[in-house]
Amino acid sequence: MTMMTDPVHATSHPGWFSRSEAWLDSKGKGAWIAAMVLGFVFFWPIGLALLGYMIWSKRMFNTSCSRRSSWKSHRMAMSASTGNSAFDAYKADTLRRLEEEQTNFEAFLERLRDAKDKAEFDQFMNERAKKAERDASDDSNAA
Known part of the structure; x- marks a missing residue:
């Protein structure tokens, strides 16, 4: 069995991390904070890693993640021609x-x-x- 390293194949099925990130973004900043708190409760290095990622990716200091992603999808829908x-x-x-x-x-x-x-x-x-x-x-x- 050979591994597929095809870039098209890799982007068509995002990994669990990308799916989790997209899901948390769709729920907003509160979901990120809840995930971080749960990470600290169950296993502190996970909470620390999530906190570091949120700061590094600037999710802590920007407006809500869901508003940002919904604005992007809204702009893409609005740019479509009606005929x-x-x-x-x-x-x-x-x-x-x-x-x-x-x-x-x-x-x-x-x-x-x-x-x-x-x-x-x-x-x-x-x-x-x-x-x-x-x-x-x-x-x-x-x-």
């Missing part, structure tokens, strides 16, 4: 506009976060300068 050229043009224009609005909104949120960080840093620096002035005046009054 009506007017509707397809309208759909393409609407999707382009929505993606542009999403990009603009994400840029706005990033600017908002940056402004908040700057305001907090400026407040910290002002409080630090006031404390240094008070300490300097206390030292000069004591002398």
Whole structure:
């Protein structure tokens, strides 16, 4: 019996790890966390390995895995032609506009976060300068 190393054959039947990963992704971040907790409960190295994998693959810090995969499948379904050229043009224009609005909104949120960080840093620096002035005046009054 010969082993098949054909790349087409290998991708048509994903291994248990790929199937498990896809199943957990379809259930969302909660499923990943539950699997990690169960791994720690039953055999701690499994929980540790899952935690490491979740951090390495950035699953812990991204939005929900199920939303990401459903968005991909939704975009693929939306890109299919309906046969009506007017509707397809309208759909393409609407999707382009929505993606542009999403990009603009994400840029706005990033600017908002940056402004908040700057305001907090400026407040910290002002409080630090006031404390240094008070300490300097206390030292000069004591002398």
